[in-house]
Every structure is written in C-alpha cells, then in structure tokens.
Amino acid sequence: MTLLAIENLVKSFNGFVALNNVSLHVSQGAIHGVIGPNGAGKTTLINIISGILKPSKGRISFNGQPIERLRPDKIVSFGIGRTFQNIRLFNALSVIENVMVGQHCRTTAGLVRNFFRRPFKLLEEENRIQHKAKELLNFVGLSDREQEPARSLPYGSQRRLEIARALATEPSLILLDEPCAGMDIKETTEMAQLALKIRERGVTILLIEHDMNLVMGISDRITVLNFGQNIADGRPDEIRSSPAVIEAYLGF
Amino acid sequence: MSGYTESIFIFMGINIIMALSLYLPCSAGQISLAQAGFMAIGAYTSSLLTRDYGVPFYPALVLGGLLAAMTGVLVGFPAIRIKGIYLLLLTLAFGEMVRVFFLNFTPAGGASGMGGMELKTNLVNVYAIVGVLILFFSRLRGSRMGRALESMSDDEVAAEATGVNIVRAKLVAFGVGAFMAGLGGGLYAHYALYIDSSKFGFLLAVEFFVFVVFGGIEVFWGAIVGSVLLTIIPEAVRFLKDFRMIFFGMTIVILMIVRPQGLLDKQLVDGIARHARRLYIFRGVS
Amino acid sequence: MFFQQLINGLMLGATYALVAIGYTLIFGILNLLHFAHGEVFMLGAFIGLQLVLWTNCSIAVALVGAMIGAGLLGLMIERVSFRHVDKRYHLAPLISTIGVSIILQEFGVTIFGGDQLSFPETIQVVVYRFGSIQVTSLHLWILGTALALMTVIHLVIHRTKIGIAMRVTAENATTASLMGINTDGVVSITFLISSALAGAAGVLIGLVYHAISPFMGTAMVLKGFTIMLLGGLGNVKGAMVGGILLGMVEVFSVGYLASSYKDGFSFGIMILILIARPTGLFGTRLHEE
Numbered sequence: 001m002t003l004l005a006i007e008n009l010v011k012s013f014n015g016f017v018a019l020n021n022v023s024l025h026v027s028q029g030a031i032h033g034v035i036g037p038n039g040a041g042k043t044t045l046i047n048i049i050s051g052i053l054k055p056s057k058g059r060i061s062f063n064g065q066p067i068e069r070l071r072p073d074k075i076v077s078f079g080i081g082r083t084f085q086n087i088r089l090f091n092a093l094s095v096i097e098n099v100m101v102g103q104h105c106r107t108t109a110g111l112v113r114n115f116f117r118r119p120f121k122l123l124e125e126e127n128r129i130q131h132k133a134k135e136l137l138n139f140v141g142l143s144d145r146e147q148e149p150a151r152s153l154p155y156g157s158q159r160r161l162e163i164a165r166a167l168a169t170e171p172s173l174i175l176l177d178e179p180c181a182g183m184d185i186k187e188t189t190e191m192a193q194l195a196l197k198i199r200e201r202g203v204t205i206l207l208i209e210h211d212m213n214l215v216m217g218i219s220d221r222i223t224v225l226n227f228g229q230n231i232a233d234g235r236p237d238e239i240r241s242s243p244a245v246i247e248a249y250l251g252f
Numbered sequence: 253m254s255g256y257t258e259s260i261f262i263f264m265g266i267n268i269i270m271a272l273s274l275y276l277p278c279s280a281g282q283i284s285l286a287q288a289g290f291m292a293i294g295a296y297t298s299s300l301l302t303r304d305y306g307v308p309f310y311p312a313l314v315l316g317g318l319l320a321a322m323t324g325v326l327v328g329f330p331a332i333r334i335k336g337i338y339l340l341l342l343t344l345a346f347g348e349m350v351r352v353f354f355l356n357f358t359p360a361g362g363a364s365g366m367g368g369m370e371l372k373t374n375l376v377n378v379y380a381i382v383g384v385l386i387l388f389f390s391r392l393r394g395s396r397m398g399r400a401l402e403s404m405s406d407d408e409v410a411a412e413a414t415g416v417n418i419v420r421a422k423l424v425a426f427g428v429g430a431f432m433a434g435l436g437g438g439l440y441a442h443y444a445l446y447i448d449s450s451k452f453g454f455l456l457a458v459e460f461f462v463f464v465v466f467g468g469i470e471v472f473w474g475a476i477v478g479s480v481l482l483t484i485i486p487e488a489v490r491f492l493k494d495f496r497m498i499f500f501g502m503t504i505v506i507l508m509i510v511r512p513q514g515l516l517d518k519q520l521v522d523g524i525a526r527h528a529r530r531l532y533i534f535r536g537v538s
Numbered sequence: 539m540f541f542q543q544l545i546n547g548l549m550l551g552a553t554y555a556l557v558a559i560g561y562t563l564i565f566g567i568l569n570l571l572h573f574a575h576g577e578v579f580m581l582g583a584f585i586g587l588q589l590v591l592w593t594n595c596s597i598a599v600a601l602v603g604a605m606i607g608a609g610l611l612g613l614m615i616e617r618v619s620f621r622h623v624d625k626r627y628h629l630a631p632l633i634s635t636i637g638v639s640i641i642l643q644e645f646g647v648t649i650f651g652g653d654q655l656s657f658p659e660t661i662q663v664v665v666y667r668f669g670s671i672q673v674t675s676l677h678l679w680i681l682g683t684a685l686a687l688m689t690v691i692h693l694v695i696h697r698t699k700i701g702i703a704m705r706v707t708a709e710n711a712t713t714a715s716l717m718g719i720n721t722d723g724v725v726s727i728t729f730l731i732s733s734a735l736a737g738a739a740g741v742l743i744g745l746v747y748h749a750i751s752p753f754m755g756t757a758m759v760l761k762g763f764t765i766m767l768l769g770g771l772g773n774v775k776g777a778m779v780g781g782i783l784l785g786m787v788e789v790f791s792v793g794y795l796a797s798s799y800k801d802g803f804s805f806g807i808m809i810l811i812l813i814a815r816p817t818g819l820f821g822t823r824l825h826e827e
Contacts, residue, residue, distance in 0.1 A: 032377075037317075039519070050413055051408065051413075052412075052413065071412070071418045071419070072412040072413050073412050073413075073415050073416055073417045073418065076413065076414065076415035079413060081260075081414075081415075082413055084410065084413075087409070088407050088409065088410035088413075089407075090402065090403045090406040090407060090410065090411070091406060091407075092402060092405075092406045092470075092518070093399070093402060093403065093406065097399055097402075100399055101399050101400065101403045101411070101414050101415075101416065102397075102415065103417050104396060104398075104399070104400050104415050104416050105415030105417075106415075107396055109395065109396045109397070110396075110397060110424075111388075111392070111397055111424065111428065114391055114392065114395045114396070114397060115387075115388055117391070126395065126396065129396065158524070160538070165414060166414070169414060210287055274542050283629075313598045321582045330809075330812070334812060334816070337565075337569075337771065338767075338812055338816050340571070341763055341808060341812060342766055342808070342809060342812045342813075344763070344808075345764075345805040345806075345808035345812070346762070346805075346809065347811045348760065349805045349806065350807070354807065454759075454760060455756065457571075458636060461633075461636075462633055462637075463634055465629050465630070465632075465633045466633065469629065470639065494644070494648045495644075495648070496644075497640055497641075497643075497644035498640075498641050498644045498645060498648075500635045500639060500640060501638065501639075501640030501641035501642075501644065502637070503637075504633060504634070504636065504640070505618075505634050505637035505638060505639030505641070507620045507621070507630070508619075508630045508633050508634040508637065509623050509634070510622050512623055512624040512626075512627035512630030513627055513630075
C-alpha cells in the first residue's frame, strides 16, 4: 500500500530548478532510500515533504490526503516526522525535554489547564508524556543522559536524540536526512540497526543518504536523483546495475 | 509605611507586571516593543469604564485587559512570520500608533489627558496580581506549553518541524502578554489618577525591555529582579541628584559588559533551586 | 506654497538623511540598532553651539567642530560600551546602547539645561526670490552642506579602500577578518563616520529650526529607524533617499494636515513597509538566518 505518493514535483528558486518532475512512491512498512550526488535535490525534496518549502508544481499525498500546501506542524500531526541533515536540536533544553517536545502535537494541555492543576501534581497527560519520552530514550540508547543539556551530547548521540524526538511525534513515516553524515563504520552500522528497529515498530522510513553501503544494505527500494530528476527507481540490485546511475556517479 | 515608600512599591509592582507581560512573548522568541501600547489600551479602557460608565473597578480592569489582549492578537498576526529587528520595529510602530490614537481621541481627553479616576489600586491588589503571575509562570516552566515556547525560541524551524503549532503559540503569547500589560495599565491609571498618551510611548516600551534583559531574559524571575532593581536604584541614588540617571545608565552598560545574559540565567536559577531544596530536605532530616 | 514646502522638505530630509546614514551604516556592519546615535546627534548640535558662543566663530567652523566632537564621542562610545560586550548574546549590545543613551541624554540636560537654545544669527542671510518662492542663503547653505557630506560618504564607501573594507565587513565579518581586514578598526571607523555625520546634522537641524533641545535626540531615534527600514537595512543610498522622503512627508503633512498626525505617518509607513516590503525601497544586503 502506498503511504506517500509524490507526483510530478517541481521546485524552482528564482529560475534555478532544484527539482524537475520528480515522482516517487513509498510503500507502507518499507525502508525507501533516496540517493544522488551532492546538489541533486535530496534535501529540497525532504523540505518540501515536511512542509518547510512549498512546491512550485506537483502533488504530494500521504495516506491519500494532499499535503503539499500544509504547514509543517500540520504535516507532523498527520504522521510524518523528520530529522535534519545538520542537526537541529533544542540546545537550551535537556535531552528528555527535547523528546517531550515531540509529543506536543499529540497532547492538548494549554495554558489554562496547566494553570489550574492541583499543586505539586503533574497533569495526567504530562506523566504520559514523560513516560513516552523515557521509553523512546531507552529505545535509542540514551536513557543514562536524560537530564543533560542537549548540546553536551557527542555527535552520534545527538543524531540518535533527534531520531527519538521525531519518533515522539508518533509518525507513520519518518524522514531521515543523512543520519550518518560524519559517522565512522561502527556508528553507521549501529544507525542501520536502529533503522531496522524503527521499521519493526511499524514506522515507514524514507532515508536520504550518501553512504551507498548503508542504503543498499537496508533499503527495500531506492530512488536515485541527479540534477533534480528521478533517474532510477527500483530494488537495490536493479539500481546497482543501472547504467543511468553508474553514469551519474562516475561521470561517463 | 510612608506614602512615598508605598508609591515606590506600587510602581515597582506595576513594573513587574509589565516586565512579565513582555517576558511571555520574548520566551517565544518574539521581542515586542508594543507593551506600552497595550498598557495604554488597558489604562484608558478601564478608566473610561469606571469613570464614565460606573463599572466597578475589578471588572473594568479585566475588560481593559481583554481589549488589550484582542489588540495583542491583532498585532500578533503580522508578527507571525516576521522576525528579529523587523519584529522589533513592527511592534514599536504599533505601540506608537496607539499613542498617537489616544493623543487624538477626544472622548478620553485627547492631548490634555484623562483624569478623574478613583484611587482603587493599592499594595494588596497589585501584589496579588504579581503573585498570580508568578504562579502562572512557574507552572509554565516544565509544562507542555512552556516547552513549546522554549523550543520555538531556540529553533523555530525545528520546533515547527517537530509538530509545535507556531502560529497559535505566537498569537497566544502575544495575546496573553497584552492582557497582562492591559492589567498593568488599568492598575497604573487608578493609582496615578491621571493618564496622558505621551507617557505610553516607545520610551516606556524600551524601559520594560531593559528591565527584562537586565534581569535576565532566559527565566521569568529575571523580569521580576530586573524590575525591582531598576525601580529601586534610581530612588536609592536620589542623593546623586543630577547624576542619578547617569549612574542608572552606567549600571546598565556595566552589567551588559560584565554579564551579557543578564543577572539571572537558567543555570543560576536552577542552581539556587537545587540549593534551596537541599537545605529544606536537610532541615527536615535533622 | 508647494515649491516652498518642497524646498523645506528637501532641507529637512537631507538633514534626516545624514543621521539615518549613521544608523544604517552601524546596522549594516554590526547588526546593531545604535540607540544612542540620536543623543550623539543632539550633543553634536550643542558642541557646535558652544563653539559659536565661546569663540564667536562662523557656522562653518562650528559645523566642523561639531563633526569632530561628535566623531570622537562616537569613538568613545564604541570603545567603552560596545567593544567589550559579548556579541553572542544578541540583545546585550542593544541594551548597552540604551544605557549609553540614558547617560548622554542626562548629560545633555545637566550641562545645557532642559530648555531649548538657539543658534545666534551668524550667517549673512540673503534672500532670493523666485516668484512666490523664498529661498534664503541659509537654506542653500544647509542643503548644500548636507548634499556635499552625502556625496563625500558615497565616495568614501564606494571609491576608497576603507569603504571596501567596510562593505566587506558588512557582508561577512568573519571572512573579512580572515582576509586580513582589521575588523575592529573598521568598526571604529564606522562609528567615527556615523557620529561625525550626526554631529553635522545636529548643527544643520539647529539652523533649520532655529533651536536645539536636549530632547531632540530621542525624537530622532524613531525617525532614524523608519528611514532605515524605508531605505533598506544597511543600505546607505536607501537611507539618503528615505531621509529626504520622510522630510518631505513630514513637511507636507504639517502643511496640509493637522500636525498631531504628523508622527502617526512615520509609524503607519513603517508598518506598511514591514508587511508589504520588508526589504525596503532598495533592498537590504542582509540575510535572515
């Protein structure tokens, strides 16, 4: 079943065409990789899906619903979470608070309800938020650093924290934007295992990555972008032997 | 308590309320120089209601606050996608437009100002409101909305991409902040017993801004401490006569050089809280 | 009547432009709203006045004296209250300049008293008539000086090495210093130039209105911001045009509308610009993060 359908997406910035007629289908439960040389338009694609940018032309539907004109937070509430290529954590907040922000769109306590709660007792909803956040920190392996400020985490842990935060929004689809940038082999392998665990939870993954081994290793399906165009789409073995892909990456 | 001392404490209380009204949008990453304008709306509205329409004080105060809040939401709309210095200038311009409006609004006295209000403000109601606000802000910290505001102020794009409804949060912050400012205005009007639009200009808005940043913009206690100190200092150094304000200005400059985050920051407040808790527990044990 | 207002507006606007150039230069290089700039403008006017009163010199000498005095004041402000503020805290430098403005304004009131003072008549006033328009040599002198200063600044910024250094630093301070530009020096020069212009403007405004007051600085702050916004933040040409425009708008609105609405105009303009075209008439070279 198609979870995310992108049809004929075009994005131009003042004449520069970043995405040219890109179409893409992500199946539920899959790990769908997106690869391509630098500047191919991968991050632009993610930014459009998550609502930070609006497309110039084309349609995106999620679970049958059109989402291309929606605000980012609305898209999150529909079930799409994301991480960022250059990590964007809430540095002033603690590790667990970062994850708890992810639960914002799934909860409702506003200023008034919070003001009138019983003294020295947290709202029931707040307890649930904390519980969920702890569970997710455990899932990504950061339980022991709950109260530390997010900015004090080492690089690899920050990436995992961002993932925990995205998972806190209870997504059906998570967009991972180059989660392994700057990682060594060991960390990359751990990240791959984490991705598989995420899939086991029932979350579909759209993975943008440079690391070919990682993408080939865990993706069910791969889309290849070059100069803003979809030049190949298929299973890893099909992509590996595709002449178009070889030309794009090796230049002949 | 002498009348003079009492007036200082009352003005201090009103300053605290105004500074907290500014702190709320600031905590969402939105610096507003419009609070003086909201204060004016609250002052004039509540005064017209009590003086000309016989409305009792407390309802009039709240109505003044509500009108200010509605205006706050109105200002909040264009402010949603505007940031940084542009937002500063937008709110500044808005505040000044309010001032010019009341300057020309003859039912409220126009340029000659408005008087004839009854003295209704006293230490009790001012500090009762301060107390309620302190309760509000301490409950906000560590709550869902509190986290949302902090996340927005930290990285708005990431907050929105994590599901925080930025638009609503900003409007709420602006509106509730404006409500508080309106209350402050109503309290001021019913103490000074005379208001005129020239007082509610951008200089006043800047003053509140200085209170908040001086005390520390990271935590709400900063707005309180800033207001207290910067209300007391000019009074305490009255003996310096003409150099009083020069001393005041120097205090501000020196603090910004020595401690640019303001007097209080998150670290300090958390540290104090931890120490206080430790003492409390220790006492309980022995 | 119309052309008379035009000349008046031009004159007033040109003086505003001189102050606005300072605001926008400092903003362009430091991303700072220099609140105390208005007070530098005010003190420049008073320095000029004092020179005339003490030494009975000509207005031209007073102007130069005011520029030097204001320039040095600006330099001192930069060195003492701005340089050592940690710029990583975005609001601290701004608040510091607010503190400075409080100090300077109080200083002005203390030394010069709270009342308006006027410049003695030292220029031979020759009146020229063109039909119904009356232009005095004073008008010409003011306008001429303002335009001359603006031309000089334009040349400095676009034709000299220092100007290039300033523009590069405004673009990207880190890159500039990596390229060997003494960014601290550039900052000091920017303050010097901006303040000198403001000092000149102070004297000129004093001549336009025949009076100066220790509170004229505060009135200037809002106008300066409006002009900066109108012309595009950091854009010097924009500040020049914007200043002249604002001067015209003010003169015409007083002439044709009630004067109490005059100020309302600048704010209405501000809000419209912010909503419709925040980059201003000529565009800002700054990029939002």
